[in-house]
Amino acid sequence: MLNRLRRTVPYAIVFVATAVLFVFANRISFVAPGGRIGPDVWPKAILALSMLTCVFQIVKILFSGGSGEQVPGVLESIIEEAPADATVAAAPEPTYPHLIVGGIVLTVAYVVLIERLGFFLCTFAYLAAFAWIGRYRRPLVVLASSLVGSLLFMFVFMKVVYVSLPLGQEPFSQVTFLLMRLMGIR
Amino acid sequence: MLDVALSFLAAFHTVFQPVNLIALVVGLVVGMIVAVLPGLTLVMGVVLALPFTYGMAITPSIILLTAMYISGTYGGAFTAILFRIPGEPLDVPLLWDGYAMAHKGEPAKALGWTLFAAFFGGILSTLAAVAMAHPFATFALKFDSPEYFAIILFGLTSVVALSGASLINGFISLFLGLMIACVGVDSIYGAERFTFGVPMLADGIEYLTVMVGAYGVGEVLVRLEQGFQTPPVQAGGRVATRFPSIREAWGVRATLARSSVLGIILGIIPGAGATIASFVSYGTEAQYCKRRELLGTGIAEGIVAPQTASTATVAGHMVPLITLGIPGSGATAVILGAFLLHGVQPGPQVFVRDPGLVYAIFASLFVGVIGMCLMGYFAIKSLIKVLYLPEAVTSAFVVMFCFIGAFSARNNITDLWMIVIFGIVGYVFERFRFPIAPMVLGCILGTQAESAFMTSMISYQNDWTIFFTRPISGVVMVFVAIALGYPLLRHLRQKRDSRPPDGVSGARR
Numbered sequence: 001m002l003n004r005l006r007r008t009v010p011y012a013i014v015f016v017a018t019a020v021l022f023v024f025a026n027r028i029s030f031v032a033p034g035g036r037i038g039p040d041v042w043p044k045a046i047l048a049l050s051m052l053t054c055v056f057q058i059v060k061i062l063f064s065g066g067s068g069e070q071v072p073g074v075l076e077s078i079i080e081e082a083p084a085d086a087t088v089a090a091a092p093e094p095t096y097p098h099l100i101v102g103g104i105v106l107t108v109a110y111v112v113l114i115e116r117l118g119f120f121l122c123t124f125a126y127l128a129a130f131a132w133i134g135r136y137r138r139p140l141v142v143l144a145s146s147l148v149g150s151l152l153f154m155f156v157f158m159k160v161v162y163v164s165l166p167l168g169q170e171p172f173s174q175v176t177f178l179l180m181r182l183m184g185i186r
Numbered sequence: 187m188l189d190v191a192l193s194f195l196a197a198f199h200t201v202f203q204p205v206n207l208i209a210l211v212v213g214l215v216v217g218m219i220v221a222v223l224p225g226l227t228l229v230m231g232v233v234l235a236l237p238f239t240y241g242m243a244i245t246p247s248i249i250l251l252t253a254m255y256i257s258g259t260y261g262g263a264f265t266a267i268l269f270r271i272p273g274e275p276l277d278v279p280l281l282w283d284g285y286a287m288a289h290k291g292e293p294a295k296a297l298g299w300t301l302f303a304a305f306f307g308g309i310l311s312t313l314a315a316v317a318m319a320h321p322f323a324t325f326a327l328k329f330d331s332p333e334y335f336a337i338i339l340f341g342l343t344s345v346v347a348l349s350g351a352s353l354i355n356g357f358i359s360l361f362l363g364l365m366i367a368c369v370g371v372d373s374i375y376g377a378e379r380f381t382f383g384v385p386m387l388a389d390g391i392e393y394l395t396v397m398v399g400a401y402g403v404g405e406v407l408v409r410l411e412q413g414f415q416t417p418p419v420q421a422g423g424r425v426a427t428r429f430p431s432i433r434e435a436w437g438v439r440a441t442l443a444r445s446s447v448l449g450i451i452l453g454i455i456p457g458a459g460a461t462i463a464s465f466v467s468y469g470t471e472a473q474y475c476k477r478r479e480l481l482g483t484g485i486a487e488g489i490v491a492p493q494t495a496s497t498a499t500v501a502g503h504m505v506p507l508i509t510l511g512i513p514g515s516g517a518t519a520v521i522l523g524a525f526l527l528h529g530v531q532p533g534p535q536v537f538v539r540d541p542g543l544v545y546a547i548f549a550s551l552f553v554g555v556i557g558m559c560l561m562g563y564f565a566i567k568s569l570i571k572v573l574y575l576p577e578a579v580t581s582a583f584v585v586m587f588c589f590i591g592a593f594s595a596r597n598n599i600t601d602l603w604m605i606v607i608f609g610i611v612g613y614v615f616e617r618f619r620f621p622i623a624p625m626v627l628g629c630i631l632g633t634q635a636e637s638a639f640m641t642s643m644i645s646y647q648n649d650w651t652i653f654f655t656r657p658i659s660g661v662v663m664v665f666v667a668i669a670l671g672y673p674l675l676r677h678l679r680q681k682r683d684s685r686p687p688d689g690v691s692g693a694r695r
Contacts, residue, residue, distance in 0.1 A: 010618055014358055019256065020363065021380065030377035037643050040370035042636045043365065043379060050361035055353045100411040104610065107403070111602045127582045134414050134578025145579050153586060161241055163594040 008058045017055035046117045102133045118168020118176040124150040151179070158185045187317075194316050197545035201553050209246035210550055212254025219572050220254070221261030221274055223580060226265065228258030228274055228460075229516035231400050234587040236394070236520055237439040237594045242529035245543060249550040251524055255517045256308060256500045256551060257558040259460050261492060263300040264562070268293055268425065271573070276461040276496045279468040283481065283488025290484050294428035299489040301562050302430055303442070307494035308445045308501070308555030315501035315546045323534040331645065332652050334510075335638035336662035338631050341456025341514060342667045345627050348462050353673055355620045355642070362531075363628020366391050367636070374640055386600045393629045394523055394594050395604040397516060402588040403605055404612020406581045411613075412579040414636055425567045434486065441487045442494055444470055449495035453502015456514035456627075458583050460496040467495035501551055506545055508532050512631065516623065519630045529640050 025047060028040040106129050114122045127146035136142060157163040158180070167176045180186075200206060220231030232254050239247035251641075267284040280300070287296040329337075342364075346356035369380045370390030381387040430438075445467040452463040469493040472481055481488050503518045511533040513519040525532050530540065537544060561569075588609075592601040592619035615622050646652040654660050 011358075018361075028377050028379050030372075030375040032375065035648070037640070037648055039375045039377045039379060039640075042639060043368040046364045046368070050358060052619050053354055053357050053361070054317055060490075084462055095411050096413045096618075097411065099413060100407055100613070103407055103410045104606075107609070110589070111599065111606055114602070115599060124585060127586065130582035131576070131578045132583065133412055134581060136414075136576045136578035138576075141576070142579070146582075149583055150587070153590065157237075157590055157594065161238060161594070163237070163240075163590065165590070165593070166599075171492060172661075 004061050007061050009090050011054040011057045011061075015051055015058070018047045018050045018054070022051070046111060094137075099133060099135070103130065106130060106133060116169050117166035117172045120150050120154050120176055120179055121168065121172055122166075154179060155183050155185075159183055190316065193541055193545045194548060197542065197549035200542065200546040201249070201549045205243070206249050206546070206550070207244050209242070209250040210253045210554055210557065213250040214257040214561055216533035217254035217257030218261035218558070218561060218569055221258040221277075222265055222569055222572050223575070223577075225304065226580070226584060227401065227405065228255060229397075229520070230374050230584065231258055231406065232517045232520045233394070233398050233402060234584065234591060236524060237587075237591040237619065239524050240394075240527065240594060244525070244530060245286070245546055247524050247528060248543075248547055251517075251521045252500070252504070252547060252551060253554045253557075253676040255521070256497065256554050257494045258517075259500060260300070260304045260493070260558055260562060261569065262523060263304070264297065264566055265573060267296045267300065267489075269573070274461070275549075276459075276464040276492070279464050279492035279629025281485075281487060282468070283484050286482065287486075287489065288484075291318025292484075294426045295430070296427045296489060297425075297427040297562075297566070299486050299557050303429055303445075303490040303493035304497045304562070305555060305559045306442055307446055307449055308558070309552065310449045311498035311501035312548060312551045314446075314450050315505050315551075316545070319505055319509055319544065319548070322505055323537045326509050326534040328487060329510075329534075329658070330656075331638045331641040332656050332659040333662070335635060335642055336653055336659035336666070337456070337506075337510065338512060338638060340445035340630060340662050340666050340669065341512060342624070342631060342635070343666050344455055346621075346624050347669045347673050352619065355618075356624050359620050359622065360616065360624035360628045363396075363630075364508045364627035364632040364635070366396060366625075366629045367393070373633070373637060386598070389631075391604060391629075392592075392595065392601065393519070393626070394533030395601050396608050397519065397626050397631045398588045398592055399605040399608025400612030400615070401516060403585055403609025404616060404622065406585055407609060407613040408616045409577070409581060412582065420691060423664065425570065427563050427566065430486065438486050438490050441471060441475060441490050442594060444474065445491045445494035446498050446632060450502040452495070453514070454505050456506055456512055456631075459503070459515040459517075460499045463495040463499045464492035497555070501548070504547065504551070508536060508547065509534055512634070516626055519626070522630075526695050558601070 024042065025040050025044045028038070028043075030038050030040070032038040094096070106126065110122060110126045124146050127149050128142050131142045131146070156164065158165055167173050193260070201210065216235065217231060219229065220226045221228055232251050235251060235254055239250060258274065258347060259276060262272055262274040263280050263284065265271040266277040266280040267288050270281055270285045272278045272281060284296045287293070287299075344362055346353060346360050365380075369387055371378055371381075371388055375657055378388060425568055448470060449463045449466045452459075452466060467493050468481075468488065471487050475481065475487045475491075477485055479526075499515075503514050506512045506514050507518045507522060509532075510523070511531060513522045522525065522532065530536065530543070588605055589602055592605045593599075595601065612622055612623075614620075615625070642652055643650070652659070
């Protein structure tokens, strides 16, 4: 039973989230001419269908006799019928949960810091750190590819495609300005 | 028909303009590289190329993206056949016969069959798309909002029905996408919905950020969790391509015809894509091919069918995109984005306003297929060298492309946050086996679906039966019912077939 309850968790979370959104949908303010349906009908219909789907799945998991079997899409059925030796990932692949935490933290840090450090410094640090987190352990290759990559990104997007990438704040912006001068970016 | 043929021929002049030709060649090369690299999907590749089109004219922009798209359906075949590494999910069926043929000592022949299939699939489907597009657009001029709503609904339900490990998870993913499309100011009443007082949300959530986040960053995070474990590439011997003889090619004519037709049809259906076509055509050969008992042992039919069908979907996808403005796949959604960024709304009217552009796109597909095959023949050795690039480094660059692509659209850091959020959503979806495609397609088509629904309700006094009583929309709604019912029936049939018949166990005993 505990296993079944655990399997209902994702659907319960979606149900609660949609229920909360349904409450917000009730608060949409608008003036509709007589008889016309308002802008709340469409989102409410979607939310109601979403809640119904979740309830159906929760009930099915809890009371279907334990199999909790899902109806797969057509592609999944075809793959199941495929030749036995065809499965690409037959052996369970090892996973590295700590890497995913590191990757997400690093990516969030990039967005937080880009306006302060500027595009070049932030990108250089990100490229190097990401490759390192991704278990690539050749420091010279990591540093060289990060440096060349950041410079190339800066040149292509600022000089060729005219994207206004973040310059950074003092004193980091000085690095950006120096590089811009060297690349002839105005 | 003659004027269509003349317009198509005249469009080759546009394609051979230096700027357009450069865009075509660059698109083909980048598309192949993206397809060869296991961590990058062709949708991701097209998404990442989008920011480069901001400063370009519309014709080279669309040519660049479509060239990437078509060569993306071919490039992954090399690694699937030679190293048993499918560059794209659509290349998985090539492992069964393509790799088996290579394993039997005939890799050059397996590559030759792939090239042959991609060439004929691409050329036949492009010609079919050219022939179909104008009549399709003329027919689409008769459509009113109920027909548009029915067609969009068909696209949304078919993407749920075709993909994913669970229909229920597919529906939840679709509803999330439709809700994302609801965020912002509603187009009919100007009412704010789900903005929670955040000014940025009043403009809505850009579907490109959802796509880039879920497909780009999400996929990188999934592979990061697996520790970027692409199998090491064995230093192989001589890599060459050997064409099949005319006699051998004639022997697979039925497979070629079946797979081309399937590819075009599945391309036209919104929601189905190259991967679906590749698997379905292989499945069809398993039922109808003369040598079906040999499938999986390395026969030509098992290579020709998936490759022909997957390449044929590209031209098929362009038909609803150009004639109705409805993208049927992630890649065509990006191409639609490129159209809109350049101020062109695809649809039946585009044939009246800018027929030159339409036929230039089809002509570029035609030239692109030839170019892609030439590249596959002559540059295969250089192309597969990208497999030696460390995946951790290329993945970091992919994330960076995602960020710059999102940032350059509006120069707003909030879009970077959106990328991160939808990247995490994409990762969670992959982790818990929720398909991403319905969410993305729901997000893209949600606004159009709501608009068609609301307009129908307003025009027909809230009579919801209008979707069933008008002839065209009624027929499409029947297809919607079939799309929803078919996986269920198929599942029940499989369950029935897998159950031992009564008395069998007793008899054995």
